Amino acid sequence: MSQNQFTCRWAALSLSNIASVFLPDVLLPREASSSIKHELVSVSTTGGASRAADWLAENKIPNADSITVYHSWEEMLEKGDFDVVYISTPHPLHYAHVQKALRCKRNVLVEKPATMNRTQFTQLCQLAKDQRVVLMEAMWTRYLPATLYLQNELLPRIGDVKRVYAEFSFPIVSPDLSHESRFLDKAAGAGSLLDQGVYALTWADLALNGLPSSQEGTKTEVVHAHSMPVPGVKGEVDDINTVILAKSQNGDSGSKHSEAVAIVTTSMTLSGSSKPAFYQRLQAKKASPAVRIEATKASVSIPFPPIRPQELHVQWYDEEHLDGNGIETEEVVKMPVERGWGIWYQADVIAERVARRKGASQSMGEVIGEEESKRVLGWMDRAREMAGIVYDATLEEA
Numbered sequence: 501m502s503q504n505q506f507t508c509r510w511a512a513l514s515l516s517n518i519a520s521v522f523l524p525d526v527l528l529p530r531e532a533s534s535s536i537k538h539e540l541v542s543v544s545t546t547g548g549a550s551r552a553a554d555w556l557a558e559n560k561i562p563n564a565d566s567i568t569v570y571h572s573w574e575e576m577l578e579k580g581d582f583d584v585v586y587i588s589t590p591h592p593l594h595y596a597h598v599q600k601a602l603r604c605k606r607n608v609l610v611e612k613p614a615t616m617n618r619t620q621f622t623q624l625c626q627l628a629k630d631q632r633v634v635l636m637e638a639m640w641t642r643y644l645p646a647t648l649y650l651q652n653e654l655l656p657r658i659g660d661v662k663r664v665y666a667e668f669s670f671p672i673v674s675p676d677l678s679h680e681s682r683f684l685d686k687a688a689g690a691g692s693l694l695d696q697g698v699y700a701l702t703w704a705d706l707a708l709n710g711l712p713s714s715q716e717g718t719k720t721e722v723v724h725a726h727s728m729p730v731p732g733v734k735g736e737v738d739d740i741n742t743v744i745l746a747k748s749q750n751g752d753s754g755s756k757h758s759e760a761v762a763i764v765t766t767s768m769t770l771s772g773s774s775k776p777a778f779y780q781r782l783q784a785k786k787a788s789p790a791v792r793i794e795a796t797k798a799s800v801s802i803p804f805p806p807i808r809p810q811e812l813h814v815q816w817y818d819e820e821h822l823d824g825n826g827i828e829t830e831e832v833v834k835m836p837v838e839r840g841w842g843i844w845y846q847a848d849v850i851a852e853r854v855a856r857r858k859g860a861s862q863s864m865g866e867v868i869g870e871e872e873s874k875r876v877l878g879w880m881d882r883a884r885e886m887a888g889i890v891y892d893a894t895l896e897e898a
């Protein structure tokens with residue numbers, strides 16, 4: 501065992517569908533030498549008496565007998581003994597749940613989108629800092645090996661990024677999907693922009709702003725947004741969305757002044773078969789890449805699903821990479837997740853931060869990925885405004 505090993509003790513606020521992916525993934529056995537280990541110590545659920553026991557058994561959670569089960573999330577946040585709380589309720593509830601957690605001085609990992617809008621998140625960031633704790637949006641895709649390779653190894657070498665296509669569509673809406681599901685219930689934050697757009701916009705952000713040097717003096721803004729709702733569903737749930745971003749010096753995004761553009765698309769009805777089980781739909785082999793980053797020296801393509809990239813196809817066209825006939829070459833970089841679904845990488849990131857802060861006197865809290873999350877939330881606000889995607893005002897209050 502590593503001498504500096506930290507066991508991060510988790511609480512789960514809700515036994516949601518994604519908690520059934522996240523927690524088993526995070527709790528997968530680690531090498532003895534790993535500096536981080538994870539343990540689930542508390543859960544809260546709005547379900548009845550046997551809900552937690554059934555859920556823990558179904559998901560084969562280790563040491564289930566020693567996990568404290570709360571039937572009030574407030575009580576868990578106030579009294580529980582844990583290091584980080586993972587909040588995975590539907591997105592309109594994130595603001596109130598994170599706010600309460602921060603007021604209880606809890607470190608928080610909150611599912612994407614962190615909040616319904618940028619204003620809510622900005623307030624939570626300030627609260628996390630004031631309360632001297634750590635807050636992080638669970639934008640897990642950012643922390644995968646393939647994404648880090650793009651950011652650290654490719655972006656510095658491919659020249660200036662000029663155009664990005666970022667697309668995340670898959671058929672979430674199957675004929676048997678209940679209209680009460682959070683995917684179709686507007687009161688639960690339903691809509692493809694908040695659900696899937698947050699990933700596609702994250703790719704646009706990684707490509708356009710992934711290097712600190714590429715952000716200097718520039719601003720990336722939404723210049724166009726269009727939306728079509730899911731047919732036959734109450735309350736105009738947005739589905740086929742197209743958002744165009746332009747990056748320019750100091751936000752002067754008149755078309756002649758832009759230095760790069762991103763075309764971002766989402767849908768939860770297109771494209772493909774909704775016959776396979778939900779997560780298998782994310783394993784479809786799609787003919788076109790989900791993300792394409794076109795820069796002055798090379799282009800990078802990332803196959804579907806963009807939430808879980810595992811390989812990057814680089815088409816080099818700078819002088820140094822042309823073959824004897826002057827033809828471009830392709831490099832395929834394989835960067836598979838090391839174990840499980842890969843949603844655990846982000847858990848290591850926040851656990852390491854919490855470990856580092858333990859025992860040291862802290863004058864301020866911190867928000868991991870603060871600027872990135874804020875940019876994407878701000879673009880979603882603006883895209884919704886331009887495309888007429890509206891939620892009940894009570895879901896947006898800060």
Ligand SMILES: NC(=O)C1=CN([C@@H]2O[C@H](COP(=O)(O)OP(=O)(O)OC[C@H]3O[C@@H](n4cnc5c(N)ncnc54)[C@H](OP(=O)(O)O)[C@@H]3O)[C@@H](O)[C@H]2O)C=CC1
Pocket residue numbers: 514515516517518519544545546547573588589590591593611612613638640682695
């Ligand atoms: N990172 C990723 O890959 C994914 C992230 N997500 C995100 O996770 C969040 C949850 O999505 P999903 O798992 O599909 O949601 P689910 O609908 O499966 O689960 C939501 C859970 O929230 C809890 N809940 C609902 N209402 C309340 C309430 N009023 N008070 C307290 N708890 C409540 C319930 O848990 P209980 O019954 O235990 O009380 C419910 O099961 C969303 O924000 C979504 O965007 C979703 C899928 C994938």
Ligand SMILES: O=C1OC[C@@H](O)[C@H](O)[C@H]1O
Pocket residue numbers: 612672695696807
């Ligand atoms: O975050 C998500 O990941 C993929 C899908 O399961 C779903 O659209 C979304 O909530």
